Amino acid sequence: MIDLQMIRDARSRIGGHISSTPTEPSSSLSELFQVPIILKHEHRQKTGSFKLRGATNAILQLSDAEKAAGVIAVSTGNHGRALAHAARAVGSKATICMSELVPQNKVAEIRRLGADVRIIGQSQDEALHEVERLVTQDNLVELPPFDHPHIIAGQGTIGLEIIEAFPNVETVLVPVSGGGLAAGIAVAVKSLHPNAKIIGVSMERGAAMKASFTAGKPTQVEEFRSFADALGGGIGLDNKLTFRLCQQLLHDVILLTEEEIAAGIRHAYLEEREVLEGSGAVGIAALLSGKVGHLSGPIAVILSGRNIAMDLHRQILNGKIDPNHEAF
Template sequence: MVVAAGLSQVPCGDGAVGLATIEAAQARIAGEVLRTPLIRSAALSAAGSPVHLKLETHQGTGSFKLRGATNAVLSLDPPARARGLVTASTGNHGRALAHAARAQGVRAVICMSRLVPANKVAAVEALGAEVRIVGRSQDEAQLEVARLVREEGLTEVPPFDHAAVVAGQGTIGLEIVADLADVALVLVPLSGGGLAAGVAAAVKGLRPQARVIGVSMRRGAAMQASLAAGRPVAVEEVETLADSLGGGIGLDNRLTFALCRDLLDGVVLLDEAEIAAGIRHVFAAEGEVVEGAGAVGIAALLAGKVEAHGPVAVVVSGGNIDAAAHRRIIEGAA
């Protein structure tokens, strides 16, 4: 999975995502989201190549998802927004869409499965969105989304397989290259592919020689399984410390599968103990509270699963972890 040098637009069934659309997203969401810091990690850099952490944990909703949701909502025409918004979410996208909808004064309905942690459900409700708990997987929650679109006319804002969402997440890549012009390797959490695809499109559009590697949990890694099969496949969703990376990519995936296939230079999978080690390390060494999905890039470095030859940027995607669960992990109970 290696991109050709100089690639700036990747055609897909849902349009094209590349520098032009990502730069337009950056202009659109300016002032609505935080330009997050890229900090050098002394602890992770000690072994050799300099390592920098892109702290999306500092976003107002605690994760990168605010970028894509905000860009998608602002890209809608007024009648589509006025009908109300709906999505399926493992937590962070729902919180981001609730935030963006409240900013525009429109209704938002967030459909989530029973696997979503209670703290993430509460955070969505606190922003005034309506929450529907449906089934035990994101795929089951998506069925409720389809019903609400069909019967109530709500406008769907998907969590990842949507050009405006991918472009919004891609603004992270623009910021990484602006702050670390000689970046050689970017590690990015991989789930449905919106974040990984957007970051890869931006980074490789500006710096084709850089490698971008997706990192996921071993349990229920739907995008990795789909890439291995050469087509979108269904994977059972199970509990994992990296809960935000759960869920399928959709058997009718129109955008992110092709982008990840064409742009990623590889995928790394982690077991639960390795993810827990990443959470503990970033808390002890960097003073950051990070959820499992946000810690996977750091965990991959600690586990020696990636080789770095030059400056590294790690996307720390979110910090929305239940406080009690975080305490148990820090104390070594997970």
């Protein structure tokens, strides 16, 4: 399993390759809720999301032969972009398999970074079948988006930065999909501050981790378009790490409607002057929705990504909240 030393080692390894993003109080949210609220600006990471941490930690531990063979992953967009960036930095080549639900702006950026892009089916699970085929056929090295120790440890470095900036943090609101981010942050934060609560946040439309908690085992869900597109996809029926870690360490998982996610995006822009994609805004949205429950601070909110199509962002700001908008 993942431990604090693995996360500390990851931090030393990736330090020269990623940004240590700001961890700052939010005056607007702190005033609104009358408790200290901290924003972790991980959307300002080099590739626009936290995913660069895990991808970099994983790729830096490959052998020269593995780098030469090339890496492959399934993705809802942000992991693919991060892996393409990290692969190019070490002279490797990435192949990224995605479903037709991935927004076109994310697909285009992955192609710009030189990756071989494969669009397969209507779900991440369908795209994963192509990954499995190419691993066997072309001897590529699979670096999955969440269920991998090096990926989880890389994402956990965010937790170290939060604790260093605010050692007395009481609650951390973290977006949860496959669970790599939530698991990594939970291990880091609770290893250093055992009484802290880690609360996952996802969307109502196809939240695989929440459904798996309810079933008591990894469970497949139907995928839908959502403003929080990066939180789509399953956790894998053969999940080895993130399901158990999240099951053990998360206090709760909150589910949000599309309207609530849109409200989080709007608040981030109008009050914080930050452009966030839906998955990056779910922590703010959870607070605004009232679903977090009793609030005692400090509360840290992970702003996990900014890679939203700007046409869609404008539509949301103008009050048009159709998640099937053509900008997808």
